[in-house]
Amino acid sequence: MTSMNQDQIEFQDYARRWLEENRPPAPRERLPITPLEIMSEAHRDYLQDWQGKVHGAGLVGADYPVEYGGFGHDGFQRIANQEMGRARTPMLINIVGLNMAGPTILAHGTQEQKKSLIPGCLSGSEIWCQGFSEPGAGSDMANQQTSAIPDGDNWIINGHKVWTSLGHFAKWMILIARTSKHHKYDGLTYFLMPIAGHAGVTVRPLVKITGESGFNEVLFEDAIVPDNLRLDDVGKGWTVAMTTLTFERGAAESAGGGGGDSAHPVRRLVDLAKNTWRDGRRASDDPVTRDAIVERAIIAEGMRQNGRRARVPALCDHPMRLPLQQKVTGSEFVQDNARLGVEIAGAHSTLYKLDEAAPDAGYWPLAYMNSYGHTIAAGTNEIQRNILGERVLGMPKSK
Ligand SMILES: Cc1cc2nc3c(=O)[nH]c(=O)nc-3n(C[C@H](O)[C@H](O)[C@H](O)COP(=O)(O)OP(=O)(O)OC[C@H]3O[C@@H](n4cnc5c(N)ncnc54)[C@H](O)[C@@H]3O)c2cc1C
Numbered sequence: 001m002t003s004m005n006q007d008q009i010e011f012q013d014y015a016r017r018w019l020e021e022n023r024p025p026a027p028r029e030r031l032p033i034t035p036l037e038i039m040s041e042a043h044r045d046y047l048q049d050w051q052g053k054v055h056g057a058g059l060v061g062a063d064y065p066v067e068y069g070g071f072g073h074d075g076f077q078r079i080a081n082q083e084m085g086r087a088r089t090p091m092l093i094n095i096v097g098l099n100m101a102g103p104t105i106l107a108h109g110t111q112e113q114k115k116s117l118i119p120g121c122l123s124g125s126e127i128w129c130q131g132f133s134e135p136g137a138g139s140d141m142a143n144q145q146t147s148a149i150p151d152g153d154n155w156i157i158n159g160h161k162v163w164t165s166l167g168h169f170a171k172w173m174i175l176i177a178r179t180s181k182h183h184k185y186d187g188l189t190y191f192l193m194p195i196a197g198h199a200g201v202t203v204r205p206l207v208k209i210t211g212e213s214g215f216n217e218v219l220f221e222d223a224i225v226p227d228n229l230r231l232d233d234v235g236k237g238w239t240v241a242m243t244t245l246t247f248e249r250g251a252a253e254s255a256g257g258g259g260g261d262s263a264h265p266v267r268r269l270v271d272l273a274k275n276t277w278r279d280g281r282r283a284s285d286d287p288v289t290r291d292a293i294v295e296r297a298i299i300a301e302g303m304r305q306n307g308r309r310a311r312v313p314a315l316c317d318h319p320m321r322l323p324l325q326q327k328v329t330g331s332e333f334v335q336d337n338a339r340l341g342v343e344i345a346g347a348h349s350t351l352y353k354l355d356e357a358a359p360d361a362g363y364w365p366l367a368y369m370n371s372y373g374h375t376i377a378a379g380t381n382e383i384q385r386n387i388l389g390e391r392v393l394g395m396p397k398s399k
Pocket of ligand 1: 378
C-alpha cells in the first residue's frame with residue numbers, strides 16, 4: 001500500500017502549512033544550486049539556521065528514534081521531503097550528515113555514538129563530509145592508502161583525501177582508512193573523524209570550472225582519532241562503507257530529510273521557454289522545444305513513479321535495483337535538463353551569473369557546468385551500470 005493513513009494526511013497538512021508560514025526571506029546573495037557549492041559563511045549560516053528550524057518543526061528526522069534527536073514516526077519523512085520540494089524552500093545543508101553519516105551511524109554505531117552524533121546530523125548544527133575518495137582510490141574505492149595505526153586508545157591517521165564536498169565547513173568526516181596492508185577489503189576500518197580545527201588536519205579548497213569551490217582536498221599528518229570514534233569493528237570498514245554508499249545512492253530516499261522534487265526543474269524549463277523570445281515568438285510556442293520539455297516531464301514523472309514503486313516490497317525483486325536505476329536516470333536527467341536550458345536560452349547562455357542581462361540570473365550555464373559532476377559523484381554511472389548488470393541482472397563479471 002502506498003496511500004497515506006489518517007496520521008500521514010494530517011502530517012502532510014501540517015507540513016504544508018508550516019512551510020508556507022515559515023518560509024525564510026531570501027538571502028542577500030543568491031544561493032548556489034546544491035549544498036556542494038556553498039562557499040560563503042553567510043550562506044552556511046543561513047542554511048544551518050534553516051535546517052535547525054525545519055528540524056525543530058519535526059520535518060527533518062521525522063522517522064528517526066526520539067532518543068537520537070528524531071520524532072519516532074513511520075513514513076512521515078518522505079511526506080516532509082515532498083512538501084519541502086513542493087514549497088521550494090531552501091535546501092538542507094547537511095546532506096552528508098542526513099543521507100550518509102546519520103543512517104550509517106544508526107546502522108553500525110554504539111549507543112553512545114548514536115546519542116552524541118545523530119542529533120547534530122539532523123539539526124544541521126554539526127556539518128559532515130565524506131572522506132572516501134583519494135587520488136588513487138575513486139572507482140577502485142578499496143585501494144585506500146590513508147593509514148590508521150593503533151596507538152594505545154587512539155589511532156594515528158596519515159593520508160590524502162580528495163573531492164571532499166563541504167570539507168571546508170565540516171566538523172566531522174566519515175573516513176575510511178587502511179588498518180592492514182595484507183588484506184584489500186578486510187584491511188579497511190571506518191572512523192568518525194573530527195576535522196574542523198583538529199591538529200594534523202589541513203583542508204584545502206579546489207576550484208571548479210564554474211569558479212566555485214565547495215570541493216576540497218584533506219590532508220592528514222599524524223592526526224589522532226580516539227578508538228571510541230571507530231565505527232564498527234576493525235577490518236569491517238568495507239562493509240560499513242557499503243552501507244553508506246547504499247544510502248548515498250538513494251536506498252532510503254533521504255531518510256533523514258531533504259531530497260528533491262523531480263518536477264521542479266521541468267517547471268523551471270517551462271518558465272525559461274515562456275520568457276525567451278526568438279524571431280518575435282516565445283520559445284514555448286516552438287513545437288520542437290515543447291516536445292523536448294514534455295519529454296523531460298515524462299522522465300520526471302517516471303522517476304516519481306519509480307520512487308513510489310520502491311516502497312512496495314512486492315514490486316522490488318532486488319533491494320538495489322530501483323535505487324541504482326534512479327541514481328543513473330536522475331543524474332542523466334539533471335544533465336539533460338541543463339543542456340536543454342542552455343539550448344533554449346541560446347546565445348544568452350554565454351552570459352554568466354552577475355551579468356544583469358543573463359536569463360534566470362545566469363542559472364543555466366552554471367547548472368550546465370555543474371551537472372557533469374552528477375554522473376561522477378557517489379560512484380560514476382559506468383560503475384553503477386556495472387553493478388546493475390552484475391549484481392542485479394546476474395550478468396558475468398567485467399573483470
Ligand atoms: C560533485 C562531486 C562530489 C563529490 N563529493 C565527494 C565527497 O564528498 N567525498 C568523496 O569521498 N568523494 C567525492 N567525490 C568523488 C567521487 O566519488 C569520485 O570522483 C568517483 O568515485 C570517481 O572516482 P575518480 O574521480 O577517481 O575517477 P576514476 O575512478 O579514476 O574513473 C575515471 C573514469 O574511468 C571509468 N572507470 C573506472 N573504473 C571503471 C570500471 N571498472 N568499469 C568501467 N568504467 C570505469 C569511470 O567511470 C570514469 O569515467 C565527488 C565527486 C563529484 C563529481
